[in-house]
Amino acid sequence: MNPAPSIIFFTVASGAGYGLLFWMGLLRALGHLPRTAGFGALAVGLALVLVMLGLLSSTAHLGRPERAWRALSQWRSSWLSREGVAAVVTFAPAGLFFLAVIAQAEWVAVPAGLLAAAGAAVTVWCTGMIYASLPTIRQWHHPLVAPGYLLFGAFSGAALLAMLAGFWGAATLPAALAAVLGAAGFLLKRAYWASVDAGKPGSTMESATGLGFIGKVRTLDPPHTETNYLLREMAFRIGRVHAQRLRRIAALAGFVLPALLLVLALLSGGMLAAMLAVAAAGLVTLGLLAERWLMFAEATHTVALYYGVGERG
Amino acid sequence: MTSLPEALPGAKKLGLVIDLDTCVGCQACATNCKEWNTSGHMAPLPDHNPYSAGQEGVWFNRVHSYEAGEGEEGRTVHFPRSCMHCETPACVTVCPTGASYKRAEDGIVLVNTDICIGCQLCAWACPYGAREFDDDAGVMKKCTLCVDRIYNETIPEERRVPACVSTCPAQARHFGDLGDPNSDVSKLVADRGGYGLMPELDYKPVNRYLPPRLAPKADAGPPRDAGPLPSQITNPLLRWVDKVLSR
Numbered sequence: 356m357n358p359a360p361s362i363i364f365f366t367v368a369s370g371a372g373y374g375l376l377f378w379m380g381l382l383r384a385l386g387h388l389p390r391t392a393g394f395g396a397l398a399v400g401l402a403l404v405l406v407m408l409g410l411l412s413s414t415a416h417l418g419r420p421e422r423a424w425r426a427l428s429q430w431r432s433s434w435l436s437r438e439g440v441a442a443v444v445t446f447a448p449a450g451l452f453f454l455a456v457i458a459q460a461e462w463v464a465v466p467a468g469l470l471a472a473a474g475a476a477v478t479v480w481c482t483g484m485i486y487a488s489l490p491t492i493r494q495w496h497h498p499l500v501a502p503g504y505l506l507f508g509a510f511s512g513a514a515l516l517a518m519l520a521g522f523w524g525a526a527t528l529p530a531a532l533a534a535v536l537g538a539a540g541f542l543l544k545r546a547y548w549a550s551v552d553a554g555k556p557g558s559t560m561e562s563a564t565g566l567g568f569i570g571k572v573r574t575l576d577p578p579h580t581e582t583n584y585l586l587r588e589m590a591f592r593i594g595r596v597h598a599q600r601l602r603r604i605a606a607l608a609g610f611v612l613p614a615l616l617l618v619l620a621l622l623s624g625g626m627l628a629a630m631l632a633v634a635a636a637g638l639v640t641l642g643l644l645a646e647r648w649l650m651f652a653e654a655t656h657t658v659a660l661y662y663g664v665g666e667r668g
Numbered sequence: 669m670t671s672l673p674e675a676l677p678g679a680k681k682l683g684l685v686i687d688l689d690t691c692v693g694c695q696a697c698a699t700n701c702k703e704w705n706t707s708g709h710m711a712p713l714p715d716h717n718p719y720s721a722g723q724e725g726v727w728f729n730r731v732h733s734y735e736a737g738e739g740e741e742g743r744t745v746h747f748p749r750s751c752m753h754c755e756t757p758a759c760v761t762v763c764p765t766g767a768s769y770k771r772a773e774d775g776i777v778l779v780n781t782d783i784c785i786g787c788q789l790c791a792w793a794c795p796y797g798a799r800e801f802d803d804d805a806g807v808m809k810k811c812t813l814c815v816d817r818i819y820n821e822t823i824p825e826e827r828r829v830p831a832c833v834s835t836c837p838a839q840a841r842h843f844g845d846l847g848d849p850n851s852d853v854s855k856l857v858a859d860r861g862g863y864g865l866m867p868e869l870d871y872k873p874v875n876r877y878l879p880p881r882l883a884p885k886a887d888a889g890p891p892r893d894a895g896p897l898p899s900q901i902t903n904p905l906l907r908w909v910d911k912v913l914s915r
Contacts, residue, residue: 417787418784418785419784419806420785422765422784425765425783425785426765426785428764428765429671429764429766431671432670432671432672432760432762433670433761433762435762435787436764439764488758488762489762489792490870491758491793492792560734563795563866564736564745564747565864565879566734566736566743566747566879567736568879569742569880569882570736570737570738570741572734572735573735574733574735575733575735576693576732576733578730578731578732578733579727581722581724582724583727584726584801584803585797585800656792657795657796658796661732
């Protein structure tokens with residue numbers, strides 16, 4: 356699949372934003388985070404900015420962005436519509452949460468924060484299900500895809516929270532959480548890669564054409580001599596060497612290094628901890644951008660079979 | 669509404685039956701499809717750089733050519749590919765706006781281009797590559813099964829078939845109600861063992877492909893004598909002997 360920059364930026368930014376909102380709502384309600392107006396405004400504000408930038412970026416992928424509001428209507432059948440509804444609904448408690456933490460109105464901030472956390476989790480789950488519900492792309496139609504979106508959002512959100520809380524000397528819990536989530540994310544991504552590498556395509560040129568009863572099928576003449584929408588969008592291929600390299604970069608920069616930096620932050624404490632958490636959050640963002648790019652680049656669509664573009668072609 | 673209409677028993681399922689045995693790969697169906705539809709229900713179908721390198725545009729029908737099998741068993745097969753008007757089309761259910769829909773009355777899958785937001789998720793959801801994005805209009809386009817021809821009372825009745833069917837010089841394309849087991853197309857499918865593509869994905873495509881007829885297998889018995897034909901034997905006596913012995 357063609358890795359569209361607008362979608363990659365959207366899922367990484369809004370994933371981190373919703374992750375940050377989730378942990379802010381939950382941990383603050385449990386009394387594990389500073390309850391000052393400044394910290395609250397910064398953390399919830401950053402979460403909302405990331406979410407809004409992400410959603411804004413996603414509309415860049417639309418042919419008719421001015422009609423985007425129509426996407427809220429088909430939540431009965433469409434995960435994309437559900438994502439839109441969940442995102443819009445979540446803005447209500449999240450906005451209230453933002454105002455309440457600044458006004459120090461705890462009786463509003465706690466329930467609003469918890470509701471916002473629930474909304475954030477639901478929204479990211481819907482994002483994951485958009486991909487996981489497509490049987491045409493076997494690398495997306497996989498049981499680890501939607502949990503992965505949830506876990507990576509929680510991880511990057513926790514890393515951002517550790518970065519911010521570090522400046523208030525309260526990084527311990529978010530840093531510990533982020534380190535554990537980073538390790539879990541690394542294991543999930545490893546298991547996912549192993550599983551899709553071992554998996555066989557469910558559809559072949561033979562089943563796509565129904566000509567398998569004659570023998571092996573190969574292309575003779577293409578239907579058009581120039582490229583087209585289908586080839587650009589759905590027959591994108593990445594070289595095996597590049598994929599392996601990018602996988603290592605995503606695993607190291609996205610998960611292993613930030614988790615290690617966060618453990619170091621836990622051990623060091625003070626301003627050094629804050630600086631380490633900043634580096635970790637930066638690395639997570641870069642690593643997840645690479646991970647998301649790969650998520651598209653390595654995905655193969657059944658349409659490519661008609662053009663004889665097999666896997667690893 | 670992108671929830672699928674309830675499937676009623678005996679409901680019409682309009683679709684195409686494509687004979688891969690007789691298709692000659694002439695591209696007439698694709699050309700006439702483009703010609704009709706660029707001013708039809710989902711018009712226009714854009715063309716970028718139509719007269720220079722990098723020509724690219726939206727087509728509802730693409731004709732591939734394949735080779736299947738090896739050596740004497742091998743066949744060249746021309747293979748038109750368009751919307752299958754599936755019974756359970758995910759291109760419809762994934763649509764967030766209700767622009768993509770399946771008609772209850774005849775099963776045709778259409779796009780309401782007035783409310784399509786151009787998110788292109790339907791194209792990702794289609795296994796068959798039936799949907800192509802119109803980046804001029806910012807909306808998705810697809811085969812309409814010539815909904816503006818098949819019910820069109822201003823054209824002669826015999827022409828009320830999809831443009832691809834009416835133009836096919838090899839009569840390799842057939843149109844009809846595949847939900848009616850007694851229709852001509854259903855009988856053709858039953859006679860020839862017509863099949864749907866990628867059944868493993870369970871989209872329940874309505875269109876059917878008739879498989880190429882294979883040449884009969886070479887006789888496995890001992891080769892026949894390559895003797896002269898009776899007319900080639902000039903000696904009357906030998907001709908009589910040949911006649912007796914050939915009985």
